[in-house]
Amino acid sequence: MEILVCVKRVPDTAENEIAVKADGTDIVRDDVVYSVNEWDNYAVEEAIQIRDNVGGTVTVVSVGDEESEEIIRREMAMGADKGVLLSDAAFEGSDGLGVATILKSFVDKGKYDLILTGALADDGAGQVGGMLAALLDLPYASVVNKIEVKGDKLLVGREIEGGNQEMNEISLPCVLSIQTGINEPRYVGIRGIRKVASLEIPCDGKDACGLDAGVVGAAGSKVKRLTYFVPELGEGAEMIEGSTEEQVEKVIEILKAKGGIK
Amino acid sequence: MEHLALLPPSGAAFFGIPVWFLAVVIPVAAICIFVRTLALRLQPLMKAAPDVRTDRIFTRTWYMLKFAFGQYKQPRYWTAGVLHIAIFAGFIILSARSITLVFLGVTDGFYLPGLNPESFTGAAYNILKDMAATAVLIACALAAVRRGIFKPERYNVPPKIGHDHTGEAVLILGMISGLMLADGFFEGSLAAAQAAQGITPHFLLPATVPWFASKLLAGASLESLQAWHTNAYMVHEVIFFTFLNVLPLGKHFHVITSIPNVWLAKLDKGTVKPVRYGLEREQLDELESLGVKKVTDFTWKHILDFYSCADCGRCSDQCPANAVGRPLSPRFISIKCRDKLFRIFPLKGEGEPNDELIGSVLSEDEIWSCTTCGACENECPILIQYIDKIVDLRRGLVDAGNVPQSLQKPLSALEKRGNPYGKMEKKRAEWTKDIKDEAPVRVLDIAKGDTADTLYFVDSITSFDDQICSIAKAAARALTTAGEEVAVLGPAEKDSGHEVRRFGEEFLFMDLKDQNTEAILSSGAKKIITTDPHAFNCLKKDYENLPPVEHISTTLLRLVRQGRLHLDAADPEKIYTYHDPCYLGRHNDLYEDPRQLLDSIPGLKRVEMARSRDTSFCCGGGGLMLFYEPEEETRMGSIRVDMANKAGANVIVTACPFCKVNMEDAIKTSGLEGKMVAVDLAELIDAHVVRPEKKAEPQAA
Numbered sequence: 001m002e003i004l005v006c007v008k009r010v011p012d013t014a015e016n017e018i019a020v021k022a023d024g025t026d027i028v029r030d031d032v033v034y035s036v037n038e039w040d041n042y043a044v045e046e047a048i049q050i051r052d053n054v055g056g057t058v059t060v061v062s063v064g065d066e067e068s069e070e071i072i073r074r075e076m077a078m079g080a081d082k083g084v085l086l087s088d089a090a091f092e093g094s095d096g097l098g099v100a101t102i103l104k105s106f107v108d109k110g111k112y113d114l115i116l117t118g119a120l121a122d123d124g125a126g127q128v129g130g131m132l133a134a135l136l137d138l139p140y141a142s143v144v145n146k147i148e149v150k151g152d153k154l155l156v157g158r159e160i161e162g163g164n165q166e167m168n169e170i171s172l173p174c175v176l177s178i179q180t181g182i183n184e185p186r187y188v189g190i191r192g193i194r195k196v197a198s199l200e201i202p203c204d205g206k207d208a209c210g211l212d213a214g215v216v217g218a219a220g221s222k223v224k225r226l227t228y229f230v231p232e233l234g235e236g237a238e239m240i241e242g243s244t245e246e247q248v249e250k251v252i253e254i255l256k257a258k259g260g261i262k
Numbered sequence: 263m264e265h266l267a268l269l270p271p272s273g274a275a276f277f278g279i280p281v282w283f284l285a286v287v288i289p290v291a292a293i294c295i296f297v298r299t300l301a302l303r304l305q306p307l308m309k310a311a312p313d314v315r316t317d318r319i320f321t322r323t324w325y326m327l328k329f330a331f332g333q334y335k336q337p338r339y340w341t342a343g344v345l346h347i348a349i350f351a352g353f354i355i356l357s358a359r360s361i362t363l364v365f366l367g368v369t370d371g372f373y374l375p376g377l378n379p380e381s382f383t384g385a386a387y388n389i390l391k392d393m394a395a396t397a398v399l400i401a402c403a404l405a406a407v408r409r410g411i412f413k414p415e416r417y418n419v420p421p422k423i424g425h426d427h428t429g430e431a432v433l434i435l436g437m438i439s440g441l442m443l444a445d446g447f448f449e450g451s452l453a454a455a456q457a458a459q460g461i462t463p464h465f466l467l468p469a470t471v472p473w474f475a476s477k478l479l480a481g482a483s484l485e486s487l488q489a490w491h492t493n494a495y496m497v498h499e500v501i502f503f504t505f506l507n508v509l510p511l512g513k514h515f516h517v518i519t520s521i522p523n524v525w526l527a528k529l530d531k532g533t534v535k536p537v538r539y540g541l542e543r544e545q546l547d548e549l550e551s552l553g554v555k556k557v558t559d560f561t562w563k564h565i566l567d568f569y570s571c572a573d574c575g576r577c578s579d580q581c582p583a584n585a586v587g588r589p590l591s592p593r594f595i596s597i598k599c600r601d602k603l604f605r606i607f608p609l610k611g612e613g614e615p616n617d618e619l620i621g622s623v624l625s626e627d628e629i630w631s632c633t634t635c636g637a638c639e640n641e642c643p644i645l646i647q648y649i650d651k652i653v654d655l656r657r658g659l660v661d662a663g664n665v666p667q668s669l670q671k672p673l674s675a676l677e678k679r680g681n682p683y684g685k686m687e688k689k690r691a692e693w694t695k696d697i698k699d700e701a702p703v704r705v706l707d708i709a710k711g712d713t714a715d716t717l718y719f720v721d722s723i724t725s726f727d728d729q730i731c732s733i734a735k736a737a738a739r740a741l742t743t744a745g746e747e748v749a750v751l752g753p754a755e756k757d758s759g760h761e762v763r764r765f766g767e768e769f770l771f772m773d774l775k776d777q778n779t780e781a782i783l784s785s786g787a788k789k790i791i792t793t794d795p796h797a798f799n800c801l802k803k804d805y806e807n808l809p810p811v812e813h814i815s816t817t818l819l820r821l822v823r824q825g826r827l828h829l830d831a832a833d834p835e836k837i838y839t840y841h842d843p844c845y846l847g848r849h850n851d852l853y854e855d856p857r858q859l860l861d862s863i864p865g866l867k868r869v870e871m872a873r874s875r876d877t878s879f880c881c882g883g884g885g886l887m888l889f890y891e892p893e894e895e896t897r898m899g900s901i902r903v904d905m906a907n908k909a910g911a912n913v914i915v916t917a918c919p920f921c922k923v924n925m926e927d928a929i930k931t932s933g934l935e936g937k938m939v940a941v942d943l944a945e946l947i948d949a950h951v952v953r954p955e956k957k958a959e960p961q962a963a
Binding site for chain 2: 012014015016017031033035078184185186187188189190191192194195244
């Protein structure tokens with residue numbers, strides 16, 4: 001099976017203290033560390049497992065600046081066969097549809113049976129998977145947490161309200177957006193990264209993608225981000241007093257009352 | 263030639279066959295089989311990874327004398343130890359007798375050089391060996407009763423691992439007893455015949471096996487005595503050569519391998535073996551696979567360890583992971599890997615495939631369960647190592663990407679931020695701000711060329727954990743009061759990487775080590791102080807070319823002795839107990855300084871827990887182990903807190919940030935809150951330091 005996984009480089013929420021710039025145009029980027037978007041990492045692991053079971057190749061593609069090479073390499077160290085960066089000054093400031101358009105141009109040049117994206121990104125809006133499927137006119141399932149290959153079809157599970165599971169059959173080729181927890185992504189050690197450090201990662205710009213500057217980038221965006229701000233602090237949290245036992249009892253009471261535990 | 267009371271074996275016949283013939287055929291056949299077995303057993307050692315074990319021959323020889331011949335560790339388990347020493351000493355003494363007997367079958371009157379029975383030494387030896395044989399027989403009987411009837415718990419084999427090993431043990435004890443009895447009757451029958459024929463019998467020490475045999479056989483006919491004599495000889499011959507060939511089949515291989523195994527032991531505790539001996543760092547990138555995946559990926563010495571394991575169970579009896587029900591028992595690492603080796607390289611027929619250990623022989627959880635506390639290694643009578651094997655297995659798991667999800671985030675944070683919490687580098691010296699008035703700590707700016715004579719290496723948990731940085735503050739305050747300047751690397755300090763290395767991520771460790779080494783050397787420090795035993799061990803043993811490293815307990819003890827720190831009297835209501843951190847005690851032999859420092863607090867009442875010093879019980883592990891979620895029935899900390907409670911203590915003093923975290927958690931989960939507290943030694947000293955009342959600052963004019 002030919003599998004394409006779309007990945008994104010994002011600020012690592014676990015390893016940064018995110019602050020908003022005073023003018024609200026962006027977050028403060030000095031001293032921020034980045035990693036591959038967590039959902040995308042699960043998608044790559046799933047693709048590798050499918051490939052290892054049924055054969056084929058896994059290609060990883062990312063729309064981003066040159067720095068995104070780092071995460072493509074990381075996913076290749078994990079086991080992806082090919083990696084491609086789609087990067088161009090004209091792509092900067094693309095909205096969700098813009099990114100989906102760029103990715104579509106890449107998908108059109110190859111032949112993929114299965115296209116995976118993360119369900120959402122730490123710094124995104126969870127749009128690209130669905131839009132890409134629509135642009136490609138392919139079937140789509142979102143927030144997928146289980147995949148089973150059945151010939152030219154897939155059985156895909158989706159998590160629905162209350163932790164319940166829904167199973168669907170979907171025909172290939174298709175686009176799926178992957179939920180975290182679908183698998184346990186393998187660890188990529190420093191040695192693994194060193195091994196792929198010298199690999200050439202091909203980079204396609206707008207011309208190679210056959211795109212007009214007008215449909216992508218800030219110019220082509222129909223959604224414009226106006227500002228970032230930190231919400232004003234609401235009322236303080238309720239502090240639970242008493243001995244450990246009393247505190248535990250109170251917490252259980254609150255959780256039961258709000259439906260957290262049954 | 264004196265008149266012979268009975269025909270010697272060399273002149274007698276056994277079921278019509280001349281004994282001299284059997285005495286040639288049996289040894290030759292047995293030795294051929296034995297050599298073949300050994301050759302087959304050597305196969306995996308030849309295929310194994312390299313190891314360096316022939317340096318420092320004087321230390322090695324001393325180890326062999328102390329631990330192998332001296333049986334130094336045996337009495338730590340009193341009953342089994344004494345029985346073992348009796349049997350071992352007997353074997354050493356009787357080895358000459360056994361060789362003599364083999365030759366007596368061919369040539370009568372044979373004796374080894376220096377042991378002529380007519381000479382004093384020969385006669386003395388004959389008495390000594392009778393005493394030894396008697397002691398061995400008694401020890402075997404007691405050991406058989408102990409194993410067969412009392413069945414000490416530590417010999418149990420869980421059903422999922424395999425069958426009980428009692429049969430194997432009792433068979434060997436039976437064979438040894440058989441040898442002792444056979445020789446006894448061989449000699450006893452001769453003495454009885456000599457007595458019957460009025461010949462002065464050679465001296466038999468009363469109450470030894472041959473003496474009893476001679477008494478038992480007194481009055482028997484000459485033919486019957488002749489039969490006893492020849493048959494006893496043959497029984498000895500057959501058991502002896504069967505025994506030789508049974509040894510390499512199981513745990514009694516240790517009879518052959520353990521003496522060399524001790525000579526080849528690891529000499530530097532607390533260190534971790536290189537990924538592969540003989541390879542430079544750059545060459546590691548070229549390795550196809552890293553760490554241990556198949557059993558032959560272990561080094562040859564580690565395979566010799568598997569062969570040498572006597573299955574005594576002391577390691578697992580001491581193992582805290584085993585005690586809390588984690589799926590790890592060091593003993594079975596050895597036994598399972600040994601059995602796997604035996605199946606891959608069988609003595610007959612096709613071997614099974616040399617496939618990956620994880621998933622069939624060992625489990626991932628088993629390998630991640632180890633806290634590397636070293637209790638197992640410290641207990642092993644024949645110095646079998648486990649930590650290096652666990653680390654090599656983890657290196658294999660890391661190489662294959664099989665790292666528990668709970669450890670991936672902290673590893674990624676260590677890679678990006680130099681600490682497992684993902685905190686910003688610039689916040690590393692944040693704790694110094696709270697104490698800037700009472701104890702100003704100099705945060706070096708390495709890039710600007712700042713230097714310091716003494717460097718305080720704080721490490722991650724003490725830098726970033728809100729509850730634990732109190733240790734750093736206390737240490738800084740105490741040092742400042744004593745007039746020492748305190749300097750830290752701040753953002754330039756990275757995690758020491760102690761657990762990163764022991765969790766198998768060697769390459770990440772090397773990155774951290776490089777960064778720290780550069781920063782420390784740039785600081786020009788002539789001495790490093792640390793409050794964290796893991797950092798202490800790491801800088802001392804995993805790093806090279808650093809200035810000397812000292813744990814704060816040593817520093818503070820010196821300052822107290824020099825009269826630079828004066829301590830207030832202890833609270834008379836409190837009873838203190840000191841918990842030895844694994845990486846201060848067992849891995850670095852630092853047992854006394856912390857205790858003497860505690861005792862320098864006037865009036866302090868201190869008790870010892872049942873397990874202390876080198877049998878200290880791990881708190882649950884530090885560094886990355888705090889992130890790992892093991893399967894377990896209880897927590898190590900809970901057991902430890904319970905031990906402190908039983909010792910009558912209400913304050914547990916530790917000297918390690920991780921011990922403090924685990925003890926505090928355990929006090930809460932054991933419902934001892936309010937009854938017991940855990941405190942770090944540096945904090946305790948700081949709280950008792952007498953400081954001149956700070957004079958009010960003169961008002962600015």
